[in-house]
Amino acid sequence: MNDRVEQLLADLPRWPRYGDEERTNLVRALDQGQWWRMGGSEVDSFEREFADRHGAPYALAVTNGTHALELALQVLGVDQGSEVIVPAFTFISSSQAAQRLGAVAVPVDVDPETYCLDPEAAAAAVTPRTKAIMPVHMAGHFADMDALGKVSADTGVPLIQDAAHAHGAEWEGRKAGELGSIAAFSFQNGKLMTAGEGGAVTFPDEASYQEAFLRHSCGRPATDRRYFHQTSGSNFRMNEFSAAVLRAQLGRLDEQIATREQRAPLLAGLLAEIPGVVPQRRDERVNVNPHYMQMFRIPGISEENRNALVDRLVARGVPAFIAFRAIYRSDGFWEYAAPAETVEQVAARCPVTEAINADCVWVHHRSLLGTEEQMHAIAQVVAEEVART
Structure with a gap:
């Protein structure tokens, strides 16, 4: 690797980003x-x-993204014996949030180009026990909310958006909170906003x-002084320090999205020129993609060779990761x-999930805050590394 490329990769932006505001x-x-x-007032303000x-x-701030999903599902009436339709390709919190409530998580396949929940597969999986359909906006790219909305309307099964990757995203000019369904977000350390x-x-x-407020505070109303717990629940309350950090993080979100929206098409175009590499496709109905990750597939590669490729990319300074394992291929x-x-x-x-399980790679979103030369x-x-595979 020439010295200039090595230096460019070494100088990629770090994550998390923070400053005097935090x-x-x-x-x-x-x-x-x-x-x-x-x-305090920080959580309320955030x-x-x-x-x-x-x-x-x-909006209700909570302890983490997994609890956000669990709480949202509980508000929708998900409980023991229910079924929740989830993408087979997602982080396992999507399924575990349902399973922690005693509901059966039903994995269904995803679209081969956007990697988001396949609406036809979701519709086919609905049964009389289905209490929720959970599309994941994979890597910040909205699932097909038009088709999924029709599935929901036709079946009477509500949607819950797993928007852990989708801070600031827009579908046909509408944000997650404008689509008529509950949405759950994460602020874990690698996310687009983090505390x-x-x-x-x-x-x-x-x-x-x-109802969610009660359940996230042990079933206790905010004004209660007599320990009158109106529902079951747990302590999912966010603390004031996390909220204070997140207020600053929210303040720089739009600027970061604007940068990634410039860099991601450039990098995707460059990756598409590499023989054997197929970047995640963008649906034209997605107005704003915050680009949680730059994802691409190498169809036909073995899982072993994909893993070795990622190791080589990391060794050369590219912040690459293997994509999520299919949830049904984890013992948990x-x-x-x-x-x-x-x-x-x-x-x-x-x-499709089986293929993605073996052939998908992603590059961390901090890279997309870099320069065009770094792309x-x-x-x-x-x-160079794909050519060696």
Whole structure:
């Protein structure tokens, strides 16, 4: 590798990004003298700002993205014996959030180009026990919300958007909170906004928000002084320091999205010129893609060779990762509340996920905050290493 390429990759932006805004906000939270949401103001302020940014009437900040999904599912009535349709290709929290409630997670296949939930496969999986359909906006790219909305309307099964990757995304000019369904977000350390951990749920109506508030605070109303717990629940409350950091992170989100929206098409175009490399396709109905990851496939590569390729990319300075393992190919998926099928039976009806499980690579979104020259450097190294595969 020539010295210039090596230096360009070494100088890629770090993650998380932070500055004086986070420091100022943390001191402000500290000086309140009240560090939990019932006594301070940072969580309340962040919820209003996050809801406004995502076009939602209400937002509730919680401890992490997994809890955001679990809480959202509980508000929709998901419980033991229910079924929840989830993409077979996703992070396992999508299924585990349902399984923790005793619901059976039903994996269905994804689109081969966008890697998002296949609406036809979702429709075919609906049964009288289905309580929710959970599309994941993979790598910031919206699932087909038109087709999935029709499935929901035809079956009466509500959608819940797993928007862990989709901060600031837009579908046909509408944000996640404007699509009429609950959406759950993550602020884990690698996400587009982060406080190390954290999550949020947006709601289209007050009733679902109020129920969620109770359940995220052990079933206790905000004004209760007599320990009158109106519902079951748990402690999913966000602390004031996390909210203070996230307010600063939200403040720089749009600028970062604008940069990634410039760099991602360039890098995708360069990757598409490499023989054997197929980048994630963008649906023209996606107005804004925040680009959680730059994803691409190498159809026909073995999982072993894909893994070795990623190791070589990392060794050369490209922040690459293997894509998510198919959820049904992790032992944790089968521990409880799993479908009455074998791994191979699920795999047989999820051929796209099976392929992605072996051939998909992603490059961390921090790279897309770099320069155009750095995009060329990434593509050059990918081309050289794919040629060696």
